[in-house]
Amino acid sequence: MKHSKLIAAALAAVGAMSGSTAFAGADLDAIKARGNLICGVNTGLAGFSIPDSQGEWTGLDVDVCRAVAAAIFGDANAVSFVPLSAQQRFTALQSGEVDILSRNTTWTLTRDVSLGIVFTGVTYYDGQGFMVPAELGVSSARELDGATVCVQSGTTTELNLADWFRGQGMTFEPVVIESFDESKTAFFNGRCDVYTTDASGLASIRAIDAPNPDDYVILPELISKEPLGPAVRQGDPQFFNIVKWVVFALIEAEEYGVTSQNVDEMKGSDNPNIQRLLGTAPGMGELLGLPDDWAARAIAAVGNYGEIFDRNVGPGTPLNLQRGLNALWKDGGIMYAPPIR
Amino acid sequence: MTDVTRPGRPAAGSLLYNRTARAIVYQVVLIATVIAVGWWLVDNTLTNLRQQDIATGFGFLTNRQAGFAISESVIPYNETDTYLRAFIVGLLNTIKVALLGIVLATLLGTVIGIARLSPNWLLRKLSTAYIETIRNIPVLLQLIFWYTILTETLPRPQQALQAFDSVFLSNRGLFLPAPVDALGWWLALLGLLLSIPAVIWFRRVARAHQDRTGEAWPTGLISVGIVVGLGVLGWLAGGAPAAFTSPELQGFNFRGGARVSPEFLALLIGLTLYTAAFIAEIVRSGILAVSHGQTEAAMALGFGRGLTLRLIILPQALRVIVPPMTSQYLNLTKNSSLAIAIGYPDLVSTMNTSLNQTGQAIECIAIAMSVYLAVSLGISLFMNWYNARIALRER
Numbered sequence: 001m002k003h004s005k006l007i008a009a010a011l012a013a014v015g016a017m018s019g020s021t022a023f024a025g026a027d028l029d030a031i032k033a034r035g036n037l038i039c040g041v042n043t044g045l046a047g048f049s050i051p052d053s054q055g056e057w058t059g060l061d062v063d064v065c066r067a068v069a070a071a072i073f074g075d076a077n078a079v080s081f082v083p084l085s086a087q088q089r090f091t092a093l094q095s096g097e098v099d100i101l102s103r104n105t106t107w108t109l110t111r112d113v114s115l116g117i118v119f120t121g122v123t124y125y126d127g128q129g130f131m132v133p134a135e136l137g138v139s140s141a142r143e144l145d146g147a148t149v150c151v152q153s154g155t156t157t158e159l160n161l162a163d164w165f166r167g168q169g170m171t172f173e174p175v176v177i178e179s180f181d182e183s184k185t186a187f188f189n190g191r192c193d194v195y196t197t198d199a200s201g202l203a204s205i206r207a208i209d210a211p212n213p214d215d216y217v218i219l220p221e222l223i224s225k226e227p228l229g230p231a232v233r234q235g236d237p238q239f240f241n242i243v244k245w246v247v248f249a250l251i252e253a254e255e256y257g258v259t260s261q262n263v264d265e266m267k268g269s270d271n272p273n274i275q276r277l278l279g280t281a282p283g284m285g286e287l288l289g290l291p292d293d294w295a296a297r298a299i300a301a302v303g304n305y306g307e308i309f310d311r312n313v314g315p316g317t318p319l320n321l322q323r324g325l326n327a328l329w330k331d332g333g334i335m336y337a338p339p340i341r
Numbered sequence: 342m343t344d345v346t347r348p349g350r351p352a353a354g355s356l357l358y359n360r361t362a363r364a365i366v367y368q369v370v371l372i373a374t375v376i377a378v379g380w381w382l383v384d385n386t387l388t389n390l391r392q393q394d395i396a397t398g399f400g401f402l403t404n405r406q407a408g409f410a411i412s413e414s415v416i417p418y419n420e421t422d423t424y425l426r427a428f429i430v431g432l433l434n435t436i437k438v439a440l441l442g443i444v445l446a447t448l449l450g451t452v453i454g455i456a457r458l459s460p461n462w463l464l465r466k467l468s469t470a471y472i473e474t475i476r477n478i479p480v481l482l483q484l485i486f487w488y489t490i491l492t493e494t495l496p497r498p499q500q501a502l503q504a505f506d507s508v509f510l511s512n513r514g515l516f517l518p519a520p521v522d523a524l525g526w527w528l529a530l531l532g533l534l535l536s537i538p539a540v541i542w543f544r545r546v547a548r549a550h551q552d553r554t555g556e557a558w559p560t561g562l563i564s565v566g567i568v569v570g571l572g573v574l575g576w577l578a579g580g581a582p583a584a585f586t587s588p589e590l591q592g593f594n595f596r597g598g599a600r601v602s603p604e605f606l607a608l609l610i611g612l613t614l615y616t617a618a619f620i621a622e623i624v625r626s627g628i629l630a631v632s633h634g635q636t637e638a639a640m641a642l643g644f645g646r647g648l649t650l651r652l653i654i655l656p657q658a659l660r661v662i663v664p665p666m667t668s669q670y671l672n673l674t675k676n677s678s679l680a681i682a683i684g685y686p687d688l689v690s691t692m693n694t695s696l697n698q699t700g701q702a703i704e705c706i707a708i709a710m711s712v713y714l715a716v717s718l719g720i721s722l723f724m725n726w727y728n729a730r731i732a733l734r735e736r
Binding site for chain 1: 390392393394395396408409410411412419420421489492493497512513591592593594596603604681682683684686690693694696697698699700702
């Protein structure tokens with residue numbers, strides 16, 4: 001089973017070499033011709049991308065794709081989701097198996113520059129943390145010298161872990177397992193003292209996968225910056241801009257108080273910023289190659305950024321995450337959208 | 342006499358009718374096609390990667406730090422080493438488990454294969470049951486089974502099972518006392534290595550002596566004596582070091598001593614048991630291939646059951662056994678790549694991590710494939726050489 005993923009990755013790589021397609025500007029055309037968006041998501045991370053009891057994909061990463069689909073097609077359901085492992089994700093995007101990768105993926109220089117892909121922005125500012133069983137009585141990551149750490153392979157997490165322990169002059173023993181599920185199982189079976197991944201992921205695992213959430217604590221230290229966001233292939237600036245500005249529009253909508261509930265009445269607003277955002281003052285959509293109500297459609301479909309956050313990961317959900325860094329800039333966070341004008 | 346030449350066809354002596362010439366042409370065309378297809382694939386790949394702005398080349402192997410940790414390594418390694426060194430660490434881990442697995446599976450498989458032909462009903466049926474169960478369950482499932490058993494049923498280090506004072510078993514692995522690094526131990530190892538040619542030489546001498554005089558020396562005992570003697574001699578020559586470090590529980594885990602990780606143990610157990618089942622069948626068929634007359638003749642000459650097996654049956658069976666055994670060894674080596682499912686840092690696992698961190702999928706997979714190919718061909722060559730050596734020489 002593990003091997004089939006590897007083989008799939010290899011085949012995808014072979015697929016990338018066989019056709020001589022040069023993807024130049026062709027992505028958006030292909031998506032429009034196909035009539036739906038293909039979105040690569042996590043195989044199952046509650047709050048970010050996981051199928052619900054009806055088999056419908058839900059989560060923050062999923063909603064980003066739905067918003068893009070709504071902006072392009074006016075239909076938030078014109079999107080099909082492809083669950084990808086950490087290994088498969090970049091190859092799947094490179095080879096054209098998916099149009100957009102929205103899979104809690106960290107934006108780094110190496111990935112932006114050498115993979116033939118480009119990140120469009122940040123949808124969740126995260127940091128890497130540690131989770132330990134409460135019975136160990138550990139209260140700080142600095143007490144973890146000599147610990148055994150379970151980590152999923154092929155992630156920035158694996159690198160940060162090595163960096164951080166070396167920086168602290170501490171030793172650790174990694175248990176690196178390819179499959180997300182197997183690595184969680186190894187931790188809950190007691191193979192490791194510590195599980196490490198992005199703090200949002202830890203909250204998700206603790207809330208959903210732990211036999212009893214209270215038996216596990218998430219340590220306060222965050223050891224890295226993990227800006228998570230969607231990525232697209234290089235070579236189609238138009239599609240890149242659409243994904244980038246749809247996310248900005250969702251943030252901007254929260255700033256001006258436009259929600260999925262009031263988006264229609266807001267179209268009558270006198271505020272020129274809101275008029276440009278919702279297309280009452282025309283021109284913005286045309287520049288993107290979309291109808292003028294592109295942002296209004298996205299907001300109506302999934303809500304503004306704050307609504308997406310609260311619905312999927314915020315207080316009241318099992319993950320119970322605070323806005324923190326992900327609050328708007330005017331509320332003490334760093335979520336800031338350039339002006340739509 | 343007149344030559345009969347058919348109009349429109351070349352003379353019989355022409356190149357077109359020359360069998361050798363035609364064979365050469367076919368082969369040249371074949372080779373040219375293979376090269377052309379290969380070149381097209383490589384060129385197409387490079388062009389497309391360039392068009393998509395995906396970095397290519399093998400430069401990352403030596404000029405970038407790997408940055409990730411590896412839990413167990415035969416050679417010193419840390420995160421600041423290069424990707425190349427990380428690959429070598431993975432390769433050595435693969436070779437380590439494959440070599441041990443081959444030795445253990447051969448021993449176990451031979452015993453079970455012989456047991457399957459035992460006159461003892463219970464022994465025979467037990468080994469049949471073993472073979473039929475083990476070889477009919479996919480090896481990946483068996484690995485996950487053993488790994489789960491080891492990690493789930495064993496206690497945490499704080500409640501580790503203890504034996505003889507300083508041997509501990511927990512879900513962090515098996516911890517044993519280990520000798521402190523000293524010259525004496527290395528010389529002892531050297532002595533043991535030297536004892537191999539020494540024993541071979543002695544056996545040859547003993548054989549010649551027996552051929553000449555008919556007198557048989559107790560070669561078994563003396564061989565053991567040579568091995569032990571040379572080992573002890575080396576140890577004494579190095580100053581007879583006697584310091585050991587024992588594992589001790591410190592904080593989260595044991596420190597000091599030697600450690601066998603649950604991942605390695607699960608992989609070794611799984612591969613050994615699985616391959617042993619196949620080897621047992623090969624051994625059984627090899628033994629059955631030796632004519633029963635040989636056994637009867639040996640018995641008639643007064644050989645016991647053990648001697649008959651050791652001196653008459655097995656040496657002849659070996660000729661049948663070795664070729665299929667080679668493919669089992671290859672299978673075991675290749676199956677060790679399933680380690681990725683249970684977190685043992687073998688070649689595929691380190692390759693997989695590198696692939697993800699660098700994004701250079703084609704390069705990494707190409708390296709892994711060529712390395713497995715080289716290792717497998719190496720095993721094949723060795724086994725073919727051995728096969729040729731023991732083959733029946735007709736005189």
